[in-house]
Amino acid sequence: xxxxxxxxxxxxRNVFPHEAALRQWLGARAASAGLxxxxxxxxxxxxxxxxxxxxxxxxxxTYMFEVAKSVVLQSLRRARIVTIDVQANAQVLDxxxxxxxxxxxxxxxxxxxxxAAAIAALPDRCREVFTLRKIQGLSQxxxxxxxxxxxxxxxxxxxxxxxxxTNTIGRGGNGRNAAxxxxxxxxxxxxxxxxxxxxxx
Amino acid sequence: MNNPDSVNALDERAAQWxxxxxAGTLDSEDEAALDAWVAADPRHAGAFARAMAAxxxxxxxxxxGVDREIPEHEPSAPLDTxxxxxxxxxxxxxxxxxxxxxxxxxxxAAVGLNRLTGSTTxxxxxxxxxxxxxxxGSAVTLNAGTEVSVAMQPxxxxxxxxxxxANFDVxxxxxxxFIVEAGAVRIRVIGTSFLxxxxxxxxxxxxxxxxxxxxxxxxxxxxxxAAGDRIALPAHGPIVREQLSAGEVDRLGLWQRGEMDLTGLxxxxxxxxxARYSDRHIVIEDPRVAQLKIAGIFSxxxxxxxxxxxxxxxDLRVTRDHDTIILSAK
Numbered sequence: 001x002x003x004x005x006x007x008x009x010x011x012x013r014n015v016f017p018h019e020a021a022l023r024q025w026l027g028a029r030a031a032s033a034g035l036x037x038x039x040x041x042x043x044x045x046x047x048x049x050x051x052x053x054x055x056x057x058x059x060x061x062t063y064m065f066e067v068a069k070s071v072v073l074q075s076l077r078r079a080r081i082v083t084i085d086v087q088a089n090a091q092v093l094d095x096x097x098x099x100x101x102x103x104x105x106x107x108x109x110x111x112x113x114x115x116a117a118a119i120a121a122l123p124d125r126c127r128e129v130f131t132l133r134k135i136q137g138l139s140q141x142x143x144x145x146x147x148x149x150x151x152x153x154x155x156x157x158x159x160x161x162x163x164x165x166t167n168t169i170g171r172g173g174n175g176r177n178a179a180x181x182x183x184x185x186x187x188x189x190x191x192x193x194x195x196x197x198x199x200x201x
Numbered sequence: 202m203n204n205p206d207s208v209n210a211l212d213e214r215a216a217q218w219x220x221x222x223x224a225g226t227l228d229s230e231d232e233a234a235l236d237a238w239v240a241a242d243p244r245h246a247g248a249f250a251r252a253m254a255a256x257x258x259x260x261x262x263x264x265x266g267v268d269r270e271i272p273e274h275e276p277s278a279p280l281d282t283x284x285x286x287x288x289x290x291x292x293x294x295x296x297x298x299x300x301x302x303x304x305x306x307x308x309x310a311a312v313g314l315n316r317l318t319g320s321t322t323x324x325x326x327x328x329x330x331x332x333x334x335x336x337x338g339s340a341v342t343l344n345a346g347t348e349v350s351v352a353m354q355p356x357x358x359x360x361x362x363x364x365x366x367a368n369f370d371v372x373x374x375x376x377x378x379f380i381v382e383a384g385a386v387r388i389r390v391i392g393t394s395f396l397x398x399x400x401x402x403x404x405x406x407x408x409x410x411x412x413x414x415x416x417x418x419x420x421x422x423x424x425x426x427a428a429g430d431r432i433a434l435p436a437h438g439p440i441v442r443e444q445l446s447a448g449e450v451d452r453l454g455l456w457q458r459g460e461m462d463l464t465g466l467x468x469x470x471x472x473x474x475x476a477r478y479s480d481r482h483i484v485i486e487d488p489r490v491a492q493l494k495i496a497g498i499f500s501x502x503x504x505x506x507x508x509x510x511x512x513x514x515x516d517l518r519v520t521r522d523h524d525t526i527i528l529s530a531k
Binding site: 003005008009011012013015016017019038039041042043044045046048049050055056058059111112113115116117119120131134135136137139140155158159160162163164165166167169170 | 208212213215216217219220224226243244246247248250251252253254255256257258259260261262263265266267268270271272329333334480481502505521523524
């Protein structure tokens with residue numbers, strides 16, 4: 001693994017909560033540069049995971065936006081043809097001001113209920129497995145014993161639960177801010193169908 | 202993608218790797234497979250980092266008590282009774298049935314098993330609050346910088362605290378007392394929720410939120426505390442016992458939600474509080490500024506936001522230098 005558990009915790013605490021806002025901000029900007037929002041977001045995470053030290057980062061949200069911006073600008077520079085539209089957009093890649101304030105406390109509470117609602121909305125089996133595994137802290141084996149299912153099935157439900165929750169929170173609630181490229185849609189429907197088949201099995 | 206339940210194959214694969222890394226079940230062969238997968242496509246590295254980040258984010262949400270916010274579900278499965286928001290509605294049958302091993306320790310905590318004593322060590326690092334479910338249905342929430350060892354024995358449940366602050370939600374079990382050792386003080390419980398603070402110099406404070414607790418130190422007779430009672434047992438000096446209002450008891454436990462009440466503290470005291478949660482230190486050189494008082498509930502993770510609020514309230518200047526935030530008079 002290329003980065004530490006501490007870095008994962010840092011990303012989870014400081015970066016992931018702002019992913020939905022980043023996607024929204026990237027939306028039109030990435031598209032007009034011929035980029036997928038997903039690709040920019042992933043590259044941003046890859047960079048934040050790989051930098052040596054994050055201790056100097058004072059405002060992680062701004063830093064994340066800066067990294068995403070540099071990803072967009074770099075690919076603009078790599079592109080042979082830059083349209084006028086894109087140049088105009090490069091100038092408006094201004095990062096929105098968002099000074100951290102004590103009012104965040106309230107925002108955090110709202111965030112927690114958003115997460116709670118997302119957990120409640122998981123498919124039944126996913127929710128059960130997630131609750132036992134994460135909230136009650138049972139091991140994969142103990143969850144399997146408790147529910148009378150195979151450990152591999154527990155893993156599948158956990159994977160699905162985490163992926164769904166990640167998309168629900170990371171894409172801002174219900175996937176409205178998601179990049180809807182044909183590639184994504186194809187993948188989505190395939191995976192959805194596969195998992196439905198698994199559930200029937 | 203209008204349906205949030207649909208996820209793409211890449212995200213699903215990344216989530217699988219993140220969960221395996223988190224569970225610590227990778228052997229060297231798996232590690233190599235993960236490295237190969239990450240190297241295979243630049244998008245894999247990012248998707249994996251994102252999944253690790255999301256997993257850590259949900260762990261933190263769980264540690265902050267997200268389970269208490271989850272709306273109740275239609276009882277579609279027998280297990281739903283165990284996921285109800287009421288904290289001690291945990292079904293014992295479930296725990297005893299499922300926990301074949303000695304301790305079901307949470308994924309959230311760094312867990313070290315001492316095979317000789319059968320005890321498990323739980324640690325909350327700087328800047329984190331960790332809630333861990335125990336095998337008996339009890340739960341321990343550790344404030345930043347706290348370490349406890351847990352030994353679940355047939356006749357007693359024993360927790361030893363070396364320093365820090367922890368909240369205990371104890372599952373009722375009259376046959377098996379729950380004993381917390383904090384420095385020289387022993388706290389014996391039947392089933393309740395209480396807060397223990399142990400300072401670096403051995404001062405202990407116990408606050409009972411629910412139920413009853415017996416506190417004993419040295420050879421003195423045990424003191425019985427009820428809900429709302431707080432007892433301070435300094436390493437040196439007289440024991441002080443007081444009755445707190447429900448609001449005061451709540452405020453003492455705010456750190457479990459990532460908040461702290463700094464009402465009535467001086468800026469110097471507040472800076473010391475933040476030093477427990479963050480490596481970004483608030484520095485106040487001017488003694489007159491250090492003595493200014495503040496009020497309010499603040500996020501433990503946001504020293505910069507606090508400094509700005511204090512600066513606004515007292516017309517101060519905030520300057521930042523690497524890992525320090527300096528508060529000074531204008």
